[in-house]
Amino acid sequence: MALDQRDLRETLEGVFARQDMYEACQRRDVGMMVRILSKYGITQGQIAGLTGIAQGRLSEYKRGRRQAEDLATFEKVADGLSMPARLRQAMGLTAPGGMQGTANHTTGNGLQLPTDTFDLQLLAEAIGKRGDDVKRREMLGMAAKVSATAMAAQSEVWEQLDYALGESMVLSEATVREMEARTAGFHRLEEMLPGNVIFRGLSVHIKEVSTLLRGSAEHSKKGLRNRLITTAGESCVLAGWIASDMGSTATARNFYDTAERAAKEAGDPAIVACAYGYRSYIPSGKGNHGRARALLGNALDLVSDSISPATVAWLAARHAEESGALGDTATALRSWHQAEDAFHIADTADDRVWTRFLDENRLDSFRISTYSKIGKLEEAEEAARLMIARLPELDKKRTAIILGDLASAHLVRGSVTEAARLAREGLAASRDIESAIWLPRFDVLAQGLRRWQHQQAVRVFLEDLAKAKSGLAWSRRSPTPSIRHSRR
Template identity: 30%
Template sequence: MPLADFWEQGELRAAARERHFGRLLRAYRLVQTPPVQQTQLAGWLGITQGQLSRIERAVAPVRDLVKLDQWARVLHVPAHLLWFEVTPSASEALDVLPPRVTLEEPAQGEDDDVRRRHLLKAAGIAAAAAGSGLLADAPWQRLLDSVDKGRPVDPATVALMQDRTADLFDTQYAVPARQMFDSLTKHRATLTTLLGNARTDVTRDPLAVMMGETEALIGWLYFDLGRGNEAADTWRATLKIAKDTGDRALAAYTLANWSYLAGSRNDIGPAIKLLRQAEDHVPGCSAPATRSWIAAREAEELSRLGDETAALRALERAFTAFDFARPRTERVWTGFFTANRLGGFTVSTYMALNHPDATAAANSLLASLSPTNNQARAIALADLTTLAVRTKDFDHANALIDDALDVTVRTGTSIARQRLLTLASALTTNGNPSATGALRDQILCTLRR
């Protein structure tokens, strides 16, 4: 893809409009195929992977003009996407920076990995002048030595693994489960080795928590891939880790994930029981983002039972807890639970209850979503298509279905897939086959091939 076209992609333009360079960097990584790893991009920018992870996830954006200008030059961000101008003082500081990197168009047949190696050379990240002594004590080298040579784990290695764990949780919202699985299982293997080389509680305890977080995410990927029994086995292992480490929030997260598996099997009663057990693990004001998510999930399942009073009360609890939540910083799994995602739970609850505000809420939610928020967009489009069919607005349903199927297949969002298949099943029994047959066939042909 020509560089000019690359920067015109919707995800990158949307990230630039947020005026948060960390989010622009994350979008830059994830729009590429395969996605650029944090370690690679950090090398190009001359920072550590841990620093890049914090920049991407930070609530407050970087405001240092020298850094912003340097990073924009390295990545060749077009001027029309930038929201800042270099001040005279910043220009003077840039005089001592390395020459601007030149990115050549790849030769025909040259793959992304080759192009990235050229970039690494151009950026000079080999840093030969740094000296072998400095490189030998670099955090990533200590991590390798801990894995390969049995070096005792130190706090810097723990911090590096925490950043990697957070990056995997962030990436899973933009990358299909089948593409994530190998990276996550390798991460688990690394954690297993490091736990064997952790000599103190200071290093062992956080590694054990990361192992639990990783197991929980692997369980979710199993669920996303339709391997429910393996998901349940993995979550059982996660609950044991949560018990051994005393991490009640991890137990709550695991039980809430398990509720999706029960719900997908139409075991609504067991799903609600799992969610109430999860809620008991985060009482009072503890873990407000996790608590808000659990209450919103409970509202969804209660609405499927037709218990409107209990469902709306659960939604009220979700909104109350969200007022105190800091999803980006609470735990690695809460970053997804933005106000838009809470809105998504509200829409699905309203839909199940046939609430009169369901369509208005769904349209408002879809309009507010960032182009990079693909999983939430898939779910919202599936819900809107279902609402259009319910109101017999088949023209609108047909207008929505292409986008709904495209983003669902592209992201592998199992919740959206399940809702569209449920819609197709309902269309089979619809009394107006001329209006619904093509829609049903399109859903089934796309999702079952």
């Protein structure tokens, strides 16, 4: 028996409070939503009447014969059923009323940036199209423009996508350029926002690229299709890095594997090299420097100065770090010189989308890490002092890396109090940026310092580490495209 309007509204409010409905919204699983609603007496006819989605289509969703993918469908479900803000946010939608309800994230420098998936995609696209270095202070104005045009642009993009998939099924230069710009923008946004903030938007972007690839398999010009496959690979390596930052190694590996398959199909070995470079941080964080160096060696075999000098500079600097950690001073110095030589001929801002982080400061942080590991501690500390002094006050990520490396070097030398002090400062910086990827490094430091835990400096560091691990516990959960979500 169908529910009357009052009973219908009361039933909906009860269903909206359920955890299984919240999880279905997180997964953007419309079929599951329909099944849950049906379980509590809400018919497909009623859902169709409220949302404007055809009853036959709802039946296909319920039976799993079709998956809802476009944003317009999710908006119809949320608006038609008058879902509360909690469920709308779980689906990555703005609050009713458009941009006034758009969720925002406050960056370390106080900028209010949108975290809605579509707004983030537009912001990434705008940054990617700029083609030059976007300063943090410029982000506020760009974000405001994005929010002001988001609703209109959203309609235009989906109309373009519908045309590409439903009519001609042929990729256009404009569509591919749009996806390329958005991918480049997400790589830049990763330097400015925590990974958990942009993961959802990046996942939706990857899904859109995948949809375009499926629809264009047999009809598009090979050059355009290869560029889109390259874009998919570049997006997946970033998603892998962010998943690793969130504490999900398995998810990261899946993205890296996908990126490597895309790279092989597109004939772009630099993407595979990038994936190996990112993968190297996983064993390195666990103290397995031999495995990390092997991955980096494989990466360097795939790319040359003529292909991507900035990628070579990054990978060789990482190889120097890992060689230093293994006590192989001769190899560390050879790799470091290779990194410097490649960096001097590179234009990191105009190389690959993943190389734009590699500026003079970041190269110096690799120098500090390598020197501290091969026993040149005084040189490393002097370089660190100069670098931290010139870094922006809120660049916590690089500060955390540098201080962690110096703490490790002091521990090896036997300077326990100094190691504990630097480790605590580095941990504080890591905690400020909500990044879990560097916690294993501080775990290793804690293991080395634990025998001196009767000393106050060591005891305080160990207590701070326990609090940090507890506070970042969310990052050890497996991320999915429906969850929230650091760099080299």
